[in-house]
Amino acid sequence: MKRLFAFLLVMILLCPAALADVQSQVNAPAHVTDTFQSNTGKTIIQMDASVEVPSVSAVPVYEVGVKEISAESLVAFADWLIGTGNWRGDTAYGSAEKEYVGGALTDITVETLTIESLDANDRGWRIDQIEAYRYRQNGQLRGAQIMNLSSRRNLDFAYNYEAMHDRVGADAVDCAYTREEAIALAKEAAAILAPELTEIYCGVINQEGGAINYNNTDEAYLICFTRNVGGIPVTWTMQECTALDEDKNGDPIVYRMPFPYESLRLVITNEGVTGVRYESPYDVDSVLQENAQLLQFEQIMNVSKSILPLKYTWLENTYQVKINIDRIVFGYTRIDFKDDMNRFMLVPVWDFFGTYECLRNGQAEVCYSEDGSSLLTINAIDGTVIDRKYGY
Numbered sequence: 269m270k271r272l273f274a275f276l277l278v279m280i281l282l283c284p285a286a287l288a289d290v291q292s293q294v295n296a297p298a299h300v301t302d303t304f305q306s307n308t309g310k311t312i313i314q315m316d317a318s319v320e321v322p323s324v325s326a327v328p329v330y331e332v333g334v335k336e337i338s339a340e341s342l343v344a345f346a347d348w349l350i351g352t353g354n355w356r357g358d359t360a361y362g363s364a365e366k367e368y369v370g371g372a373l374t375d376i377t378v379e380t381l382t383i384e385s386l387d388a389n390d391r392g393w394r395i396d397q398i399e400a401y402r403y404r405q406n407g408q409l410r411g412a413q414i415m416n417l418s419s420r421r422n423l424d425f426a427y428n429y430e431a432m433h434d435r436v437g438a439d440a441v442d443c444a445y446t447r448e449e450a451i452a453l454a455k456e457a458a459a460i461l462a463p464e465l466t467e468i469y470c471g472v473i474n475q476e477g478g479a480i481n482y483n484n485t486d487e488a489y490l491i492c493f494t495r496n497v498g499g500i501p502v503t504w505t506m507q508e509c510t511a512l513d514e515d516k517n518g519d520p521i522v523y524r525m526p527f528p529y530e531s532l533r534l535v536i537t538n539e540g541v542t543g544v545r546y547e548s549p550y551d552v553d554s555v556l557q558e559n560a561q562l563l564q565f566e567q568i569m570n571v572s573k574s575i576l577p578l579k580y581t582w583l584e585n586t587y588q589v590k591i592n593i594d595r596i597v598f599g600y601t602r603i604d605f606k607d608d609m610n611r612f613m614l615v616p617v618w619d620f621f622g623t624y625e626c627l628r629n630g631q632a633e634v635c636y637s638e639d640g641s642s643l644l645t646i647n648a649i650d651g652t653v654i655d656r657k658y659g660y
Contacts, residue, residue, distance in 0.1 A: 290598065291321040294648075296565040300596060306577035310584040313576050315593040317620075319565075322598065324499040327648075329557040330614045332550040332602060334409040334527075336402050337461075339381055342415065345460045346383045349417070349541060350396050357383035361402050372523040375406045395420050403525060410610065411525025415461070417544035424475070425488040427533040427545045430506060430638040431471025433623050440472045440487035443538055447489065450536040454491040461546055462532045465493035467501040471639050473535070488542075492640075493532040497552060503599035503619050504531065505642040507656035524609050529602060529659070550602070556613060560649050568618050571651050576644055580624070587626035587633070591643065595621040598648065604660050616648040 290296075302315040339360045346355050364377035379402040384394040400415040439447050451470055458465055469492040494502040508528045512520035528548050535543035580589045597619045605611040619642040626634040645654040654660065 289321075289323050289325050290327060290562065291319075291323075293325075294562050294565045294568075296321055296598070300569070302569075304573050304577070306581060306584070308584055310587075311577050311580050311589040311591065313573075313591045313593065315596075317593045317596045317622075320595065320597045322500050326498075326559040327500065327562060327616050328498060328555050329560050329616075329649075330497065331553045331556055332612050332614055333553050334411070334413065335549040335551045336409055337400055337413050337415050337546060337549060339400075341461050342381060342383065342398060342400055345417075345457065346398055348456070348460055350383075350385045354387070355383050355385050355396070357381075357398075361400070364404065367403065373405070373525065376410075376525070377404050378402065379404075389420050393420055405525060411527045412548045414548075415544070415546040417541070419539070419542040421537075421539040421542055425473060425535045425537055425543060427490065427535050427543045429473040429475075429490060429535075431473055431490050431640060433637045433639040433641075435472035435487075436639055438472055440489050441474075442486050443488055443536075445489070445536055445538075450489040451491060453536055453540060454489075454493075454534045457534055457541055457544065458493050458532055461544075462493060462549065465495050465530075465532050467494045467496050467504065468492070469494075469504045469640065489536040491534045491536060493534075494530065497600060497614060500616065501599045502530070502614070503597055503601060503617070503642075504640060505529075505619065505621075505645075505656055506638055506640040507642060509602075509656060509659035511655075511657035513658075527612075527659070550612070552614070560616060562616065562648050563651050567651060568646050568648070571646050571653070572620055572644055575646075575653055576620070579644065583626055587628055588630075589624060589626055591622060591624040593620050593622040593643065595619075597621060601645065601654065601656070602659065603654060617654060618646045618648055620644040620646075 296319050298319055300315050300317045300319060305312045343359050358381045361379040361381045364379050367378040368376035381400040383398040385396040387395045389395060396417065396419050398417050402413055403411050447470060451468060471490045472487050473490045474487045492504050494504045510526060510528050512522060515521055530548045530550055532546045534541055576591065583589050598616065600614045601617045602612050603615055605613060621641060622643050623637045625632045642656055645656050647654055
């Protein structure tokens with residue numbers, strides 16, 4: 269017994285990081301308070317931020333591959349939402365049809381599945397419609413596999429509305445569901461469509477800026493699901509990895525299939541689930557690293573202090589910029605392989621969440637107060653900055 273105790277003591281002394289959780293390994297505090305600014309003093313960054321780190325001791329790096337949205341799950345979702353026998357449409361994807369021709373994107377095909385409710389409104393439009401798209405290039409699943417639900421059962425809240433930062437954790441105004449009830453309903457839908465997505469973000473949206481603004485007080489819930497891999501969440505952000513490079517004329521350069529981040533987004537209104545978008549599911553494939561070597565948190569902070577002022581320098585010709593960081597989150601995100609734009613991996617990153625405003629003569633003229641806005645994403649392994657608009 270003494271020998272065993274001595275062996276364990278030696279192992280702890282030699283390999284403390286192997287037994288400590290990530291927060292201890294990288295010496296991350298529970299909270300950060302700091303203020304710094306750009307060289308001109310026109311951009312001021314204030315941090316009063318909680319530091320969120322999952323309780324794990326190892327951080328693997330995984331390769332992930334494109335996955336289809338199964339027809340079976342869509343049929344089951346239609347039965348749950350619309351009701352068995354109350355819809356018409358496809359129970360399988362249709363034949364492949366040509367989608368793109370010419371340029372770098374060749375041999376692209378799409379297969380579609382459409383389901384619609386038998387009930388129609390007074391204009392003859394179907395109340396609920398589910399559309400799914402399955403894309404291939406040279407026969408291989410490629411890019412965003414997409415499912416949309418649109419409904420005419422309520423005012424037009426959309427899954428791409430931006431949640432309000434000042435309404436985090438609140439109940440939606442004039443909505444029949446409490447926050448907890450809305451999440452419970454969304455979980456039922458997620459269990460059918462994407463049971464592997466278990467991480468939940470819940471925000472409040474309204475119709476300001478929307479297509480139809482009948483009543484500014486009307487609010488709904490935006491509930492987003494991502495996955496948890498080995499105890500580490502895939503961090504949800506409002507940035508969707510859909511931006512394209514531009515040529516010298518400002519036109520988009522399309523050189524591969526668009527591949528937004530994997531997510532399931534649902535809108536819960538008085539009428540229940542009235543909007544859904546599920547896109548870019550993937551399979552978690554091989555382990556590329558069993559336990560990634562992480563930079564110390566102090567090194568991550570040094571990167572943030574260098575990059576955050578530079579990122580908003582372009583606004584300084586017109587404004588003074590005030591940035592407020594209130595969450596620093598450790599989690600996974602998906603990035604490209606450096607040598608293959610059609611292969612992807614999950615890597616650990618630090619996201620700095622917050623809001624910012626642009627002031628002129630001391631008065632705020634433009635405010636960016638969307639919730640879930642990652643103002644900076646830093647690779648936790650090598651300290652490189654990842655642009656979440658592009659995914660690399």
